[in-house]
Amino acid sequence: MHILLKVKGIYKIFGKKEVLKNISFELSSGEILGIIGPNGAGKSTLLYILLGIITPEKGEIYYFGKNFFHERSSILKKVGFASQYVSLPYSLTVKENLMVFSHLYEVKNPERKIDELLRLFKLKDKERVLTRALSSGEMMRLNLVRANLSDPEILLLDEPTAGLDPEYVKYIGDIFKAKAEKEGKAIILTSHQLGELERIINKILLLKDGVILGYGTLNEVFQKFSVSHLEELYFKVFGDVNL
Amino acid sequence: MLTFSFRRVWGILLRHLYLLKHSFSRWIDLLYWPTVDLLLWGFITLYLQKDLGKMNIPSLFLGALIFWNILIRAQQGLAVGFLEDIWARNLLHLFVSPLTILEYIFGLILYSLFKATLASAIMTALSCFLFDFNFLSQGVLVFYLTFGLILFAWSIGLFTMAFILYLGQEAEILAWALALLFLPFSAVFYPVSALPPLFQKIAALVPPSYFFEAFRSLLLYKKLSFSLLYKGYILTFIYLSISGFFFFFAFRFAKKQGKLVKIGE
Numbered sequence: 001m002h003i004l005l006k007v008k009g010i011y012k013i014f015g016k017k018e019v020l021k022n023i024s025f026e027l028s029s030g031e032i033l034g035i036i037g038p039n040g041a042g043k044s045t046l047l048y049i050l051l052g053i054i055t056p057e058k059g060e061i062y063y064f065g066k067n068f069f070h071e072r073s074s075i076l077k078k079v080g081f082a083s084q085y086v087s088l089p090y091s092l093t094v095k096e097n098l099m100v101f102s103h104l105y106e107v108k109n110p111e112r113k114i115d116e117l118l119r120l121f122k123l124k125d126k127e128r129v130l131t132r133a134l135s136s137g138e139m140m141r142l143n144l145v146r147a148n149l150s151d152p153e154i155l156l157l158d159e160p161t162a163g164l165d166p167e168y169v170k171y172i173g174d175i176f177k178a179k180a181e182k183e184g185k186a187i188i189l190t191s192h193q194l195g196e197l198e199r200i201i202n203k204i205l206l207l208k209d210g211v212i213l214g215y216g217t218l219n220e221v222f223q224k225f226s227v228s229h230l231e232e233l234y235f236k237v238f239g240d241v242n243l
Numbered sequence: 244m245l246t247f248s249f250r251r252v253w254g255i256l257l258r259h260l261y262l263l264k265h266s267f268s269r270w271i272d273l274l275y276w277p278t279v280d281l282l283l284w285g286f287i288t289l290y291l292q293k294d295l296g297k298m299n300i301p302s303l304f305l306g307a308l309i310f311w312n313i314l315i316r317a318q319q320g321l322a323v324g325f326l327e328d329i330w331a332r333n334l335l336h337l338f339v340s341p342l343t344i345l346e347y348i349f350g351l352i353l354y355s356l357f358k359a360t361l362a363s364a365i366m367t368a369l370s371c372f373l374f375d376f377n378f379l380s381q382g383v384l385v386f387y388l389t390f391g392l393i394l395f396a397w398s399i400g401l402f403t404m405a406f407i408l409y410l411g412q413e414a415e416i417l418a419w420a421l422a423l424l425f426l427p428f429s430a431v432f433y434p435v436s437a438l439p440p441l442f443q444k445i446a447a448l449v450p451p452s453y454f455f456e457a458f459r460s461l462l463l464y465k466k467l468s469f470s471l472l473y474k475g476y477i478l479t480f481i482y483l484s485i486s487g488f489f490f491f492f493a494f495r496f497a498k499k500q501g502k503l504v505k506i507g508e
Contacts, residue, residue, distance in 0.1 A: 054498060
């Protein structure tokens with residue numbers, strides 16, 4: 001296992017509010033890191049900073065040993081992103097959207113790659129359909145196809161299984177696990193589906209009000225908080241937030 | 244590290260061509276307005292020609308109209324192309340990809356050239372066929388004027404995009420309004436000397452006024468005033484430099500404020 005991502009001392013302020021405070025962690029090949037926290041904890045902001053679309057006040061990010069702020073474009077070729085909250089342009093067909101992004105990621109043999117991924121994520125029959133006609137679950141799977149176009153080393157996924165039917169939640173969870181275990185890919189994901197998350201992650205980062213409350217392997221964090229499963233951990237750490 | 248990929252520029256152009264392919268209303272916008280403009284002004288000038296004998300009124304008006312349409316199409320190709328990505332909430336997807344902001348701008352520039360070329364081709368064909376005016380009859384000299392106007396159009400497009408990034412989506416009206424702000428001072432259909440003194444001073448700071456004056460001198464005296472052309476180009480490059488600086492400042496500001504994630508919501 002080698003380190004693919006190193007994050008050191010990230011701070012982010014919006015207006016007068018500190019939304020992220022001194023965030024540091026690492027991610028190695030084969031690891032699946034779940035970022036868990038209540039709404040407003042700073043999870044999405046952290047992902048967007050890792051993707052370079054929000055600039056932090058302070059801190060350093062290294063992908064594959066390279067400084068992200070100096071080599072953004074070449075690094076992002078190997079970083080995939082998908083989010084439940086973002087759709088692709090509705091007026092283009094599924095295939096057209098994927099063709100556009102295959103050019104942006106400079107994918108070799110895009111036709112073959114798109115075909116392979118559409119089959120993997122069970123969207124082959126939607127290839128010529130306008131994106132606006134997709135259901136929310138199909139849109140999420142399309143986002144996952146897009147995220148995997150360049151065969152990335154790291155996947156950043158914001159609520160990747162929200163809106164999916166249960167059989168797809170399991171199916172896609174299995175794809176993530178296989179990518180990490182067999183191909184050595186690293187994955188960061190946020191999710192509120194704690195049962196599914198516990199099944200696939202092997203590392204966890206607990207975030208509340210922009211501060212890391214716990215970070216480590218699943219067992220390390222369970223031991224630290226004297227809990228035996230993720231739901232128990234969540235309510236022990238964040239339980240009073242929404243009351 | 245500065246990187247540039249023509250394939251990614253092609254990706255941006257392709258995104259807008261696909262959009263056009265599926266959108267009847269966008270085709271209408273692209274083809275209908277230039278046609279209506281040309282017919283309307285063509286017949287008005289034919290009518291005026293009867294009273295004003297010597298001067299070739301249709302040539303002056305139709306040539307100016309085609310130039311103005313090229314400017315508008317080039318400016319909107321950039322600004323409205325950017326808005327299309329905002330409306331589709333696509334900016335986030337674009338800028339978490341390896342695409343650089345320079346590549347994105349170049350993609351939009353190619354799209355704006357496509358739109359300007361299509362609109363001007365239709366207008367040129369119609370003006371030849373219906374009004375016996377060949378816009379291209381002055382050869383390469385027309386290209387000098389066209390290129391200057393397109394560069395100016397891109398600077399206005401960049402200003403518009405910068406305002407949208409800085410102020411938010413409420414500023415999108417500028418995509419249609421900003422170029423029109425320059426219209427009275429650009430001396431498109433009348434010479435600068437027809438303006439009141441104060442307006443003449445403003446026109447001196449507006450690049451298209453030099454290009455349109457040069458166009459009139461070309462048609463009336465069969466000679467292109469290179470001094471007007473130089474002044475027009477120098478001012479245009481000043482506009483481009485300022486708008487480019489402002490755009491890159493606004494883009495950095497938007498990334499700092501997290502606006503690229505939220506814009507279009």
